[in-house]
Amino acid sequence: MLGLMQDWPLTVDKILDHAKNWHGDTEIVTRSVEGPIVRTTYAEAHSRAKRMSNALQALGVTPGDRVATLAWNTARHLEAWYAIMGMGAVCHTLNPRLHPEQLCYIIGHAADKLVLTDLTFASLLLAHRDKMPSVERFIVFTDEAHMPAAGDPRVLCYETLIGEQPDRFAWGGFDENTAAGLCYTSGTTGNPKGVLYSHRSNFLHTLTTLSGDLLGIGARDVVLPIVPMFHANAWGVSFSAPAAGAKLVMPGAKLDGASVHELLETEGVTFSAAVPTVWQMLLQHLRQSGERLATLKRVVIGGSAAPEALVRAFQDDYGVEVIHAWGMTETSPLGAEAMPTAKTLALDPQGQFRERMKQGRAPLTVEMRITDEAARPLPHDGKTSGHLKVKGPFVARAYYGAEDQGILDGDGFFDTGDVATIDAFGFMQITDRAKDVIKSGGEWISSIEIENLAMCHPKAELAAVIGVRHPKWDERPILLVKLKAAETATRQDFLDFLEGRIARWWLPDDVVFLSDIPLGPTGKVDKKVLRERMKDYVLPSTASKG
């Protein structure tokens, strides 16, 4: 027997409708790519998004078509998202940090019909337009006055386009499982793979992240998503802020400490979200300038593990609550958040902090487990590490263009590629990427744990640990260090620093100093490149025997 409740498909156009109807005059403030800070409202953004849907339709876009965006976090980018998704087309966010070759590959793989771009990337795109045969037009997020000199009829101006259109357009009305967004993972192996979000998955992700124990933003908040919209949907903030009726502050292209700080203070930001690197830059700016954070209450850090010193500085020196979160493109992305529970709050300060530094616990809509190689669930003892797997309504079940290749295990779980522990409080901690874990004498050594410790050394700017072949132990860890400017250090300095802080057999066999450690497109250390660079390296212990 079925219930007798209303059929109300979970489509994301309803999110901007809600913002318009109930928070219509709430502001969206943008540091525009052209320079000035510009202001609009949810009502205005709604009207402009409707105009854009009409413009897209006039350009021949039909439901299911892929429309790409290569853009910073701005109100225009937000409008375009809703314009595309609302009409049933697929919004494909491109990561500008990718190599042009990869961008062309992804655009071709998705067969994007249009590319919407910021001025920043227009010349790059236009230089490669011949390698994007599917793309019929490029639309530049600007007005006529700022349009790049062109003459190419394929290059259109966003403001001119929407200026010509009416602001009535029937959004939604389709199956809630309709595709809404497409985002390629910057996989470190093989070609990038596309995650095809549905309206339902985005909507359920939004409801989940609004909960008090996740982002928990409300109509009192002023939200600054620094994490880019092209980076796993800005962790859903482009949906959750209008859903909550929060004022939205968009940082545009300037993510340096001073620019971010200016927006935080002048707009009264209460909540923000970014990767550790950005917080690190802000912290440096604060320390150098002696400035404070007057309104910021809570920040979410994700993307990679935050250094302990960073979290302590925000908490203790600036009175900002730092929440660690974990997720990935395949999980929409929020999969866990380290919000304290009654039980972790009953721990001593050190214990509380230890739990806060973990990646966090799963919300209702994420089933999570760690398993052994045979997919058997492992205990939540905080010690046993296993393959981290997740299941839920906003977790991918296949990649775009590879629908027939199942990526779920026999129980329907997606293998994240991470290795993790889960403790008795339910807090998950990533100990490594499965491919980075160092297998020494049949046991696992967490490269991440050693890296995080090494990063606490006052002279380290960046640290990475990789495994190298060892005749007896199979693999042994070595520590790669990039020192801060004008610093000097020895191998022994770092080994002494680690000694006593980790198990003896985890101590790296060597420390190698590098002038540079390569980062991938999402700002994480690119271990594939590092391993390639170190391929001729021989361990001292092995070499002496050679």
Place this chain on the structure above:
Amino acid sequence: MLGLMQDWPLTVDKILDHAKNWHGDTEIVTRSVEGPIVRTTYAEAHSRAKRMSNALQALGVTPGDRVATLAWNTARHLEAWYAIMGMGAVCHTLNPRLHPEQLCYIIGHAADKLVLTDLTFASLLLAHRDKMPSVERFIVFTDEAHMPAAGDPRVLCYETLIGEQPDRFAWGGFDENTAAGLCYTSGTTGNPKGVLYSHRSNFLHTLTTLSGDLLGIGARDVVLPIVPMFHANAWGVSFSAPAAGAKLVMPGAKLDGASVHELLETEGVTFSAAVPTVWQMLLQHLRQSGERLATLKRVVIGGSAAPEALVRAFQDDYGVEVIHAWGMTETSPLGAEAMPTAKTLALDPQGQFRERMKQGRAPLTVEMRITDEAARPLPHDGKTSGHLKVKGPFVARAYYGAEDQGILDGDGFFDTGDVATIDAFGFMQITDRAKDVIKSGGEWISSIEIENLAMCHPKAELAAVIGVRHPKWDERPILLVKLKAAETATRQDFLDFLEGRIARWWLPDDVVFLSDIPLGPTGKVDKKVLRERMKDYVLPSTASKG
């Protein structure tokens, strides 16, 4: 094109699974109907619920069957809910405050196969069992030692039943639109009507209420749902508390001020939800005893408008944040909550309080409007009042057994039967029930507004306003007052009190003192009975002319 995200049906069994997996040792504390305070955990409740599913199956319950409960808020009642819903049967909550005749009607209309009852109601039920032909068995929520003397093989003991069963049972696996719960509205006109909730509607209601701007409870909270599980699902707390991993405190049968206060203090309750009457009793207890509220942070008040004095007392004297909420059985029930926004927080203290006292604003999943008689939307100006209508995934589209009788308007909206205004901040205020509104000279007078003011008179215990026929004005309001014990007052006392606080033409034409004002089964003034009692009443102005 459809997205490529996982198919994960939104069924409520996943809520208790989540609580077991991630908050297994979090407590459920119950003031048992037998007397003592008893403790269990989510893990134990999960195990017992699974046993109960097996017991129900053994008794012949199959998916779609209706299983009724007539019970207080206890851990056993909670277990039974999940046992029934998890197996795909329908949990039909009965309101013990209904007249036995009505109970028999409802049980017959739902064709309940089993009735699960607390000891409190066992004798009442058994006395009427011949009028419940569909009911095959009665299960008493107790152990053998407390079972009523029976000998009737149709009367079973809950603890004995589940003691015999294994704790493995496959829950879920069905369509998320499957019926999960049934609750009859205690309609003031006609026979009660059944709202048939689905798993999907309950699940989406749960996600919605977890948001920071609604109940916002998390794993830090200790939650005491005083609002009964038979009263529109305890406003969803039976789902949201386990979903959030909050400790749950169940008050059982004792809702008096002293009993509630004892639980609040001994269990460290941080969040509670109840109708105004209960808060009134608690406040009286606190004032008489001089006791404090050490841990309570936030209470939600709904069911009917809270008197201003009550809200002020909790806020100012006890430091508890009071949140006004609105909803009804047909809306699962939460439809709006008066959580402040950045804009209302920018008002002066009086303005802030005025907004707090309204019924609140709609969350993302509730579309809300006020309309005129022709279903045309009316402006959000805080003055224009119209028919309050709602639409959304947890709003009813038909009543049980009357699937073919549409109850939605042409735009798919459900008419709540309330008359309301919506202001520029998006805050809705109920000004009356459509059937109680007084039509005087072509304009509407809000009976509720006058009642709320009259309730502020220090001598009033209860006040009600009804319309009576008037030859010239069509209807005129009269005020009915029940005085506090040992108080005396005159007609003029109350008219003087109202004078200047409402428009002159809203002033009641008369004040009638009653020794008692009848309440309906959900604790609201029963105006149908009042009107019947006052049917021979003639207005003084009219009488003088007669």
